[in-house]
Amino acid sequence: MKICYEPIGILHTELTELSEAPRFYTESPYTGVIEVFPPYEQGLAGLDGQDRIVVLFHFHLSKDYELLQHRRGAGELTGVFNLCSPMRPNPIGMSVLKLTAVKGCNVYVAGLDMVDETPILDIKPFKPFA
Amino acid sequence: MKICYEPIGILHTELTELSEAPRFYTESPYTGVIEVFPPYEQGLAGLDGQDRIVVLFHFHLSKDYELLQHRRGAGELTGVFNLCSPMRPNPIGMSVLKLTAVKGCNVYVAGLDMVDETPILDIKPFKPFA
Numbered sequence: 001m002k003i004c005y006e007p008i009g010i011l012h013t014e015l016t017e018l019s020e021a022p023r024f025y026t027e028s029p030y031t032g033v034i035e036v037f038p039p040y041e042q043g044l045a046g047l048d049g050q051d052r053i054v055v056l057f058h059f060h061l062s063k064d065y066e067l068l069q070h071r072r073g074a075g076e077l078t079g080v081f082n083l084c085s086p087m088r089p090n091p092i093g094m095s096v097l098k099l100t101a102v103k104g105c106n107v108y109v110a111g112l113d114m115v116d117e118t119p120i121l122d123i124k125p126f127k128p129f130a
Numbered sequence: 131m132k133i134c135y136e137p138i139g140i141l142h143t144e145l146t147e148l149s150e151a152p153r154f155y156t157e158s159p160y161t162g163v164i165e166v167f168p169p170y171e172q173g174l175a176g177l178d179g180q181d182r183i184v185v186l187f188h189f190h191l192s193k194d195y196e197l198l199q200h201r202r203g204a205g206e207l208t209g210v211f212n213l214c215s216p217m218r219p220n221p222i223g224m225s226v227l228k229l230t231a232v233k234g235c236n237v238y239v240a241g242l243d244m245v246d247e248t249p250i251l252d253i254k255p256f257k258p259f260a
Binding site for chain 1: 131132138166170172173176180188197198209210212214218219220249251254255257
């Protein structure tokens with residue numbers, strides 16, 4: 001069973017090397033712009049009132065995966081579903097990003113752990129887990 | 131550009147009607163079991179120490195979407211990216227579920243807002259946003 005999606009946008013940022021990407025979005029000084037493609041721009045209505053957003057994206061540089069991986073490349077050996085590693089059976093990433101502005105189809109974000117040209121699959125409102 | 135994934139598992143739960151599903155995972159009394167398919171079982175290693183997990187899934191009952199929707203079907207009209215509605219351009223759902231046990235390929239969860247036979251795309255550790 002194949003499930004296929006098409007990107008709703010693409011990320012633009014100065015971060016181009018996966019090896020330089022922060023391991024987790026809470027640790028990042030990088031900012032960028034998600035360019036939402038014109039057919040989806042209207043779906044951004046109301047988003048500018050949010051402080052943070054959940055972004056689902058495709059790890060487009062990940063070509064393979066291992067079921068057991070070392071945490072952060074050197075720590076304990078554990079299952080991929082117990083890790084945020086980009087090398088996963090379905091290379092979908094999730095980040096909670098700081099939203100700084102929405103202007104037309106451009107969504108300005110901070111706290112990036114994604115590289116330039118990352119395909120964006122979805123944007124959702126962030127709901128802190130109480 | 132098409133991005134295709136294959137489910138890593140499937141959800142089993144008594145909740146079968148989308149209309150009966152809680153609108154958000156924080157509101158749900160439902161429990162269930164994610165059956166992770168055998169080729170991916172090893173990827174669950176270490177997960178049983180977690181209290182909560184992030185589950186990405188395919189809204190398999192969603193056939194279409196609107197860019198502007200009423201919140202919870204009746205509230206303010208706002209953009210789909212400002213809502214958790216299952217009717218989205220890429221119908222990917224995200225839930226934070228309570229993990230109650232991992233036994234072999236079966237992941238026992240509580241707080242479900244997903245219906246029976248939902249295809250599971252990914253499981254990630256939950257990291258509370260500080």
